[in-house]
Amino acid sequence: MSKRTRKAAPAQGAARPTVTVCRGCCCGSPKVPGLDHAAQLRALRQALGSTATVRVTDCLDACERANVVVVQPCAEGRRSGGRPVWLGLVNDPDATADIAAWVEDGGPGIADPPAVLDLYAFRPSRRVQAELHDT
Numbered sequence: 449m450s451k452r453t454r455k456a457a458p459a460q461g462a463a464r465p466t467v468t469v470c471r472g473c474c475c476g477s478p479k480v481p482g483l484d485h486a487a488q489l490r491a492l493r494q495a496l497g498s499t500a501t502v503r504v505t506d507c508l509d510a511c512e513r514a515n516v517v518v519v520q521p522c523a524e525g526r527r528s529g530g531r532p533v534w535l536g537l538v539n540d541p542d543a544t545a546d547i548a549a550w551v552e553d554g555g556p557g558i559a560d561p562p563a564v565l566d567l568y569a570f571r572p573s574r575r576v577q578a579e580l581h582d583t
Contacts (some may be wrong), residue, residue: 463502469492469517508572518533
């Protein structure tokens with residue numbers, strides 16, 4: 449048997465969806481004017497407190513799309529084919545409410561997102577995706 453340290457087996461997935469809100473160098477800053485960033489985060493936490501884990505992270509390296517929100521599926525959603533959905537330019541309360549409603553309905557792999565969220569969806573580089581999913 450090797451003496452190298454082995455990584456623990458990956459978790460089988462969270463019991464509930466995870467909503468990651470970027471609050472790095474551009475997201476959540478005055479660089480995105482006209483948005484109450486604290487209110488946005490508070491709205492997500494209030495709406496999803498019993499439904500999803502809402503966490504804040506440092507820069508997701510998609511600054512040109514500030515504010516960035518990533519919705520990760522729950523374990524059941526992942527088993528059903530759901531994958532993390534990256535949303536950019538989430539800069540108004542209606543978009544925040546649409547995200548919350550979708551996650552309340554189950555999120556990726558469980559419920560289809562409101563069609564308007566297609567306008568916010570983007571695919572970041574593989575490197576950026578890997579960094580988020582390794583945390």
